[in-house]
Amino acid sequence: MTDETLKTTVLNAAHRALGARMVGFGGYDMPVQYEGVLAEHRWTREHAGLFDVSHMGQCKITGADAIDQFQRFVPGDYHALKAGKQKYSLLLNEQGGIIDDLMAGKPDHDGLFVVVNAGNKDEDFAFWSERLSGDAKLTVLDDRALIAIQGPEAAEVMIAHEPVLAEFGFMDCARLMLFGVDCYVSRSGYTGEDGYEISVPAADAERVWNLLLEDARVKPIGLGARDSLRLEAGLPLHGDDIDPTTSPVEGALTFALSKSRKEAADFNGAERILKELADGPSRLRVGLSVKEGAPAREGAEIADVDGNVIGKVTSGGPSPTLGRNIAMGYVPPSHAALGTDLKVIVRGKAAAAEVIDMPFVAQRYYRKPKA
Amino acid sequence: MHFTKDHEWVRLEGDVATVGITAHAAHQLGDVVFVEVPEAGKTVGKGDSFAVVESVKAASDVYAPVSGEVIEGNATLATVPETVNADAEGEGWFAKIRVSDASAIDGLMDRAAYDAYLASL
Numbered sequence: 001m002t003d004e005t006l007k008t009t010v011l012n013a014a015h016r017a018l019g020a021r022m023v024g025f026g027g028y029d030m031p032v033q034y035e036g037v038l039a040e041h042r043w044t045r046e047h048a049g050l051f052d053v054s055h056m057g058q059c060k061i062t063g064a065d066a067i068d069q070f071q072r073f074v075p076g077d078y079h080a081l082k083a084g085k086q087k088y089s090l091l092l093n094e095q096g097g098i099i100d101d102l103m104a105g106k107p108d109h110d111g112l113f114v115v116v117n118a119g120n121k122d123e124d125f126a127f128w129s130e131r132l133s134g135d136a137k138l139t140v141l142d143d144r145a146l147i148a149i150q151g152p153e154a155a156e157v158m159i160a161h162e163p164v165l166a167e168f169g170f171m172d173c174a175r176l177m178l179f180g181v182d183c184y185v186s187r188s189g190y191t192g193e194d195g196y197e198i199s200v201p202a203a204d205a206e207r208v209w210n211l212l213l214e215d216a217r218v219k220p221i222g223l224g225a226r227d228s229l230r231l232e233a234g235l236p237l238h239g240d241d242i243d244p245t246t247s248p249v250e251g252a253l254t255f256a257l258s259k260s261r262k263e264a265a266d267f268n269g270a271e272r273i274l275k276e277l278a279d280g281p282s283r284l285r286v287g288l289s290v291k292e293g294a295p296a297r298e299g300a301e302i303a304d305v306d307g308n309v310i311g312k313v314t315s316g317g318p319s320p321t322l323g324r325n326i327a328m329g330y331v332p333p334s335h336a337a338l339g340t341d342l343k344v345i346v347r348g349k350a351a352a353a354e355v356i357d358m359p360f361v362a363q364r365y366y367r368k369p370k371a
Numbered sequence: 372m373h374f375t376k377d378h379e380w381v382r383l384e385g386d387v388a389t390v391g392i393t394a395h396a397a398h399q400l401g402d403v404v405f406v407e408v409p410e411a412g413k414t415v416g417k418g419d420s421f422a423v424v425e426s427v428k429a430a431s432d433v434y435a436p437v438s439g440e441v442i443e444g445n446a447t448l449a450t451v452p453e454t455v456n457a458d459a460e461g462e463g464w465f466a467k468i469r470v471s472d473a474s475a476i477d478g479l480m481d482r483a484a485y486d487a488y489l490a491s492l
Contacts (some may be wrong), residue, residue, distance in 0.1 A: 228428075295431075347407075
């Protein structure tokens, strides 16, 4: 893809002014790094990293039938979701494969606010446009930017701007005036750290971005570190770790299947998914510690100790926090137990690996103390 | 010192060429986290992939700028790969190659030509 065909976010000039190295990602010209992936990764784990995620898709699904219609294709219970909360879910095809993963919440009293992945957004929006019926209506919010602030100091930075954000726990969301404009904000993110994602009107994005960067605790972070942070957090990347052939059971995402929805079995692909829950899937996403040699990246084969190829790495690389190589990939359930010795094959060389628990680095989401 | 368009450098002393990647290449790669260098005794041909350098994000092949027999791979890079970022054109060398033909560096760029090439990119 040439630069001419890449779309830009409203923060493109701001990234260039900061000296970012730009790459094509999800059809957008995006910053992969500013000062360097390792430094940015570590800054986010220790302070607060600022991310432009405006390439992701934002929409609202509204109307009296909004939740009923939305739920036909996702396995989460959004009727039971309280106002002011959001929930991770999966957009499923009829075979129970994951078309996309998404965040949907109730920030106001106007249906669902949904954020989807950049590379899938046109497909997702077309999917809903074709299938939502009754009174449910899709509105694409393409006049908004999305900024994430992540890391142990993110809350202090944001609370200095808006004290009410201290009241938010993990996955709380709201529509409120922030920086003098109408924003959607949630206490969530994709790094394993505490933090917020803020949807701002596009016209105000650069002002908000620069305002947040005035705080010495905040630095801009590129997609390079975003990827190594999410890998450490054990979070799947759609298109690599999960895709339309992968079920939520195979993808180790059964937490996204609400009990009430499993009982009702009323969502796309429920038959396959319930069968896999009962009988076990044929493959399972696991975390790997790569104990020697080069990083095992996407596409590297996974073998048993005898050298028989049993699966593939879907993403992997060095963990800056742990100082060693980690990966995730698919193996048969017979080889998925924690502690199982395996091998990964990188450029023809087999290296020892072991199935370990995810997240690789402990998540530090902020959960409110129980009243 | 001589340079290739693939951003490798060669320093020829007698019939031994010390080779590595340029400071420009190291900067472009970003943080180097893993380097695989060839072992002594391996025969490489000009243009062959003879080493791999990995940044946090990606693995990149390194192509031999000259043909010959590897007499030493830089073992330091196995444990301190960031040497490539710190001193790409010095301590961050990849391998020493006994060249089969000393005219191998004919046709490679000198520093001025390489700098002009970088400026043209």
